[in-house]
Amino acid sequence: MRIAERISRLGTETAFAVSAEAAAFAAKGNKVYPFHLGDMNIPTPANVVEAAEKAIRDGKTGYCPNAGVPQLREVLAADVSASRGVEYTMENVVIQPGGKPTIGKFFLALMNPGDEVLYPNPGYPIYESQIEFHGGKAVPYGLIEGEKNFELDLDAIEDRITPRTKLMVLNDLQNPTGAECTQAQFEKLAELVLKHDLYVLCDEAYFDIRYEGKSSSFAALAGMTERCVILYTFSKKFAMTGWRLGAAIGPKEIIDVIAKINVNDESCSNHFIQYGAIEGLTGDQAQAKQILAILKERRDTAVDILNSIEGVNCFRPNATFYLYPNITGAMKKKGLTDYDSMRKAYLHKTGVSVCTRLHFGRALKGEKDFYIRLAYSGIDTPEINEGLGRLKVFIEN
């Protein structure tokens, strides 16, 4: 077999291995509390389902345009314009089979081999993988524990910019940390982007998964709209992870290129589910609000228990459905010194299945503390209570 050389640079989501271990443990009759994967155990709103089913009956089973159903591009442009305070039209929107495809297509459209690309670490592992797969050099920047949340290490970002730095990935409202920039931090970042002539992938997958306050988009800052491509997804807001529908939103010249990549890669996204998405954006919002209410209750339950555990410190991020507690004290207490032993001990002693810092990139120089990531999108409040209660007993005894 003669696999292409580039495949040696292709990464993956190692969290899937955690799923497999959890499934194997459950298969032996053990109870598992699934905090490891960001899937959702909440049904898609009924009005979205009905609109998609109606579209099938209306014959929307043939191809649609490569860039997506025009009506969906229009209502999404209007929705994102209003929520971000940016003026987009349908020409700025190209529909994708999920939010994730925007990552690879952004790099294919804008990155040349050898270009350096800044990306967050800890962060979603696909950024690093796609940068290196397509011949770029992935340059990580860290996140630091602030007063009330994680923050971008802006000094580190500036330090790591070289003349070869061309692109940056910004995942504000971040997976896994929940980090959120202040406007002052956005402004400093925008200065750097202009000074060094960068283009930015704004992964806004969690923009609408927000419990307090209002989300802001980096693309709305002066001069940034022309330099940012927003990764948009229907997955979280409408509990549609398995439907695979999202979009890339940005300057027309880049969006046209991504639409041309669509022609080559998959022709178009599924036609009839785009009518479900139109209903999601324009129809009754009661069930979308209900999804947020469910998630908020889960967040508060999980954060409260985690912070009650000796040696665990957990922020309460305003957005995302992830928690990233510092468990350094809890590790010491149990005499644990590495991530793998800790994760397996938690699973096998309590049934609590989590990801760790290592599922979000290699630890950076100087990192000393230990972190786990819990997703509460796929586990109900009573199970959160029970599972984390067991974890508390295990850690404290």
Next chain:
Amino acid sequence: MRIAERISRLGTETAFAVSAEAAAFAAKGNKVYPFHLGDMNIPTPANVVEAAEKAIRDGKTGYCPNAGVPQLREVLAADVSASRGVEYTMENVVIQPGGKPTIGKFFLALMNPGDEVLYPNPGYPIYESQIEFHGGKAVPYGLIEGEKNFELDLDAIEDRITPRTKLMVLNDLQNPTGAECTQAQFEKLAELVLKHDLYVLCDEAYFDIRYEGKSSSFAALAGMTERCVILYTFSKKFAMTGWRLGAAIGPKEIIDVIAKINVNDESCSNHFIQYGAIEGLTGDQAQAKQILAILKERRDTAVDILNSIEGVNCFRPNATFYLYPNITGAMKKKGLTDYDSMRKAYLHKTGVSVCTRLHFGRALKGEKDFYIRLAYSGIDTPEINEGLGRLKVFIEN
């Protein structure tokens, strides 16, 4: 704007421009006979639709495994094993959001920059585009008019193989020509593949769109199963073009790599429609057979009228839903000397919208005759009669 250099090598399907012209002509109140695009105007079988809708209600709205729903991989492996006479298991199958994604992923998995790749011309334009986009050298081989159908130019293939030739695209039951290899031709081709250590993308999108006889797969030849990746699609057999569902089927080592690309590109294909596909493969076949009966009637109607036109010669391929008549005589009769004038004259004088040879690659050296491509998948028999009747009057007068 700083678009990546590789985008200059990205091609497209120029047939979409023909669609736009036809739509503009129709918008002025003119009748258009749409023979230009390979979409289908036949509903998806009701049992497939119902199974997908049931899956939504059963909560199949979250992620599924990256390689696809295990049950679908199993039944597809069984179906393809039986129809091709090859032994595949689910480990040989990775589900894709359409047939098309298999093209790009095959090259990403097996092609290194500078590798030469043989591909058919005339042929589906995405092969050449994806080869060059990902840094390969696209080397076209022609098709020649045989006695009863088009045939691969096997001598040309052998002539064009160099030490740098690593891969080949074979689209037996071909778009646009309907070409089909004999077993003897398959065997000669297999010899070349072994002699020159090639791997082959077998685009079998039309394997099940067959009216007489039985389709054969090149992957079934001795030594070829290990060297072939089959592009499979649900689009045509079950009139599911807009659902976007297909698969790559081949050696486990390659399929594992493509599944890893899935993790990076789109996580997984839409979850619930895979249950529709399971029903399509294992449930009642009445409607799938009906689709074939409809298409056969259309083929015969179209071929009969085309062959009745002075200066037009059209084969009657046993498979695909395309016709590729030689219209050299008809061009001369009307004093037409170029494709664009001819295509526009047909559209504006008769409403018949077609693609031409040029939508399937640049003409090869020595090509003298003129061809058009008609798709009969998206136009009913009465419209075929009426439209081609008008074309006959136009050409003969």
